[in-house]
Amino acid sequence: MSYHRGICNFCGTGCGHLLLVENNRARGVYPLPGHPLSRGRLCVRGWHIHELLQTDERIIRPMVREGETFRTVSYQEAIDYTARELKKFSGREVAFLGSPRASNEENYLFGKFARAVMKSNNISLSSDAGLEESARVLLEGCGWPAMTGSLSGLRQADFILVLGGDLTRQNPIIASEIHFARRAGAFLVTISPRKTQMARLSRIHLRPRPGTLSMLLLAMARVLADEDLIDRESLAGLVENWQAYSEYLDSVDRDEIFRLTGVEEKEVISLARKLTAAKSAFAFYPVGIQSLDRQSMAALFNLFLLAGKVGRPGCGLCPLTGISNLLGSLDMGLSPSFLPGYFPADREGSWKRLEELWPVRLERWPGKNAAACLLEDNPVKALLVVDHDEEIIRNLNRIKKLELVVYFGAYQNAFSRLAKVIFPRTTYIEGDGTYTNSERRVQLSQKKVDPPGEVRPLWEILSRLAGSLGHDWNYRSAEDIMSEISRVVPQYAGLSHLKLKDRLGIKWPADERHPEGTDCLLAEEASQKFRFVLDDRESSDRPRQSSPGQEFPFQLVIGRSNYFWHQNSIMKRTFIPRREYNALLLLYPKGFVEVSEEDARALGLREKQTVKIISEKAEVRLAVRISPDILPGMLYIPYFVDDMIPEFLHRQVAELEKYEEFFLPVRLEKVA
Amino acid sequence: MYWLEKDQVVKLTGKLARDYALFGPRRDEVSGQVIFDRLDEPGRLDLQAAIPYNPPKFVLFPHYEEILKYRYQKQTRKVTIEKIDKLQPKALVGLRSCDLTGILCLDRFFLGQEFVDEFYLEHRKKLFLISSTCVRPFPQCFCVCTDSGPAAREGFDLDLTFTGEGYLVLVGSKKGQKLVEELQLKTAGPEAAALRKKMVDESVSSFDSFALENKAWISRATNRLTTGFVKPEVWEYIGHQCFECGACSFVCPTCSCFNVEDVNDNDGHTDRVRTWDSCSFEGYTRMAGDHNPRKPVEDRRNKRFFCKLSYSQSKKYLRPGCVGCGRCARVCPGDIGLPNVVTYIRREVTGE
């Protein structure tokens, strides 16, 4: 029995922890105070990660489907079988669904397997859309695809802006850093439709009318310009398209914006002043299931650039990832639009470079994400999936019809039940691997226990599979793969397991110039001149949707919980978080919809009364929960309520992919 | 009192390691963190290290402990149940007096009430305890306010005080006496007792001002808590900042709430396990069905601080439930922690 240093594998915060290991099993967990970000704190999920690792739902042996049942086989048999099956398909007929919980090494290899071995560019993560959008905005604006600042300096911040989401639930320890910063004197502003805990802890909580967030941010920019709060001279030197943006700002109808957002002008003016005056300013926004939309991200970037808060030390735009290695997975190119290292897939040079490095011939055709591959009229025929639960729910029937589903996973889930071949893989404590948190910190998690039985790591399974398909990869360890990554992904150039072993993470880019990583983007070191992101100018100054119609007068928001995680297939394997989740569900066994006190009164609704929520495409029955946390005209449903997802939400995939700023128009009916 | 040379520590731990699994503070090389941990090599013990981030509670009251193992065959309706007794004797070396006090609280709670907790007893009766005087306190410490340090008074088998040259050794039990004799330690001089007292006095006077200022306020807060004088607004203010992570309970040397679950294993048997729990969770008091007597988060926070400081709870421990280690303040994402709670209660009185 002893404690082993490691990192938490739940959310994109990447907290340091100590795992208590006894007789080859995780028996407890304790926070790691020396960790530069988490500083000795864990959230309720992190405090129970060892409970998850006790589950008896592990997959121990490879299996091949025979009719309705599975036959246990050896790894070699499963590999031979899969290789034989895969040979039947062309690259365009196969889709790859990676896991944002898998390590960089595993994801890198999964991507390489898709592109280099199967010649398929249909590779994605499914929960990556928001992060990808954020990367595009940031790349366009400043040539830097992720968090521009560094959380290390957060406690000295003067001004912090939190947008959307429920940060104390999604990334509790980052929310805690913000709370500490506030207690140390930072001016904390939350802009969110719901009164979240973060909003309660803030100095100011703004609730612009649904769908008008980007306009509010634009209004702040306009106020900066009108009040002459900007340093025009240095902007002109720093930014390529200052003139164009300046003209655009002038063209904005300021009064109209304030009218539409419903936020008081004097409040925005005082905020704009606070922002300019701040030496150190941060903005946080979620990417993932509750991501901001592109317009709001662009408006936020432009606002910060205008205020001189991009590329300056102590300042940062911070997209926050909800899953442990979401950022790392995108770094590794698990996306149809980016090759490893954010080389755009629509540029020939990106492919040429990779062909030389790997060296292998690659296909150029534009890939699609897994959801798109499944939804087309002529869908793909085969799907390879690593540890995933979400996609299955959305496209269950389409996946059932596929000719081949290969599942690589540690636990049984809905996917494993549908698969033709199942490859058990090690969990994150059973092997070495690196994980990259929201702040670009690449951390090495080392092996702490032996895997049960013969279970092999994913990289080894993929290598052997590639071997059967004529590609001799010859990796002997995850460390080997990292050394290849350091050659392929420029941001990781200076990283190796050896180096990471005795450090608590290194923030990329780590290269010759910055061997110990880079704290934040600095204008003087930037690879390009900055740009205001203007491509959406047509839409960013008007509401994201028309005002509520007669038929669907309410705007529905969807949210998160402490105790819910990824379709809950993970949290259901713990004791305490599961109990907490059930505690809530027992009060509202069929789930609940939050209604404002005003609306409840107007409609004569009682607490726990059953109502129907009806959208254009689907309907669901829920109990009423009268809440002071939301505005009249809004409804709120926590994302985690059991059948909500298949029954209701996933019928509106297209709408949902427009993220949090999109409010689903619905109506509410009483049930007799 | 006896005298232990610096280089004799290895002899002491080496001897203990023969009969006991050794636990003590060690430094993690990468993070610099001090962890109270199992020491496979006695040489990893670091008696000069700072106060460990974790209390030794997990040795007696594990985070996750299998307490029963049973197998039920549904077909034959045959049931076999066995209790798990596999515990090896353990030696805890370099215990801070706050942590030793924590163990004494757990003793009184688990062993001294109407029922004896058999699992705790099993761990406890096989322990060898060596405490170590805090000759200099750490910034978060306030054991002087809770009467639990910086030096131990009772409950140890041996107690060490580092003088700079070596250790003054106090014997607290027959087991301790026996070990001292086996190690052939020489008797400390007649000035030893005075020296130890001087070192402890110096330590007390070098506590952080917040601890020294709060000395009386802890008992005042205790009084106000017990008599219900703390205003609801204070609890509400605290409740808003609570992230509901449970950390304050998990790191507390005296918190001992637990959960019990039956966990089915792959091979057909079931383990009954008990795991740490916290009264700060909503589901903690919720009954099957839909009645939760203690729902709002401020109610639950209130409950925990009541448990740490109120008179009625103190009766169970024969002292306050807080031992002044300051850990709850260090792990709290909401920056609450007991010292801040006392500060808020104090502010309520003084209006500062």
Next chain:
Amino acid sequence: MENKLVPIITVPEAATVTEIRDEIDEVKTFFFTFDRPEIEEAFRIRSGQFIMGTVFGAGEFAVSLPFSPESDRKHISVRRVGKVTAALHELQPGDKIGIRGPFGNGFPFEEIKGKNMVYVAGGIGLIPLRSSIVHVLQHRQEFGRVILVYGARSSKDLMYKESIRDWKATSGFETYFTIDRPEPGWNGEVGFVNQLVARIDLPVENTVAFVCGPPVMFNSVIKELKIKGIKEQNIYSTLERHMKCGIGKCQHCAIGRTLVCVDGPVYTYKQIKTLGEQI
């Protein structure tokens, strides 16, 4: 009548479910006997106590004991409310369960001998009172008037209909029943229990009352009893709490400064009021 009680503290004793009865919707009664004859012989309870039952492979549940300390078959009545009780409801006669206990204080019969007994129950609140009622009726001559006021949502939700029929055969057992809403074929009272309590003639002097039911019913009944003049220290109730250990260690059942599992579950209303938490 006090027997020496040696509770089963740590390791559950295996028992066989001998018979299962559907009581009301979602509530079943399980009769059981211990597998080891010496335990079957030695197992003694006091009215008002509870046990921790194990459904093998599912977990433990706390449940109050409805059977009398003497000459009554051992059984429990359990409502399906969570994962464990749902598993219990799946059991068939012949299946095994595990038992720890009995735990808790029980009703203080020595103190209340010779008094009038007023039982007021709502819904499944009759379960924890049943043991006491059977005991009192078995020693009918030692008590004054014995009255049961029992209400439920509908006639289908009234517990222990057979037992009640048997008890009525005992001389000097007065019963009043009520259901929330009128129903065809129901000739008894209609309305909430507290309204019924207010209407009927109850003894006040030399009387103890036992109240058990959902929190709203509990509070409203207490109010009526106090109006009638029954003193708070003469009103008893048994409290239910989330429980894990049964022996005062896990702390789940803490109310104010007491633990329901060792200090309760039987409290006087006077005590309940001073616990300082909502019940």
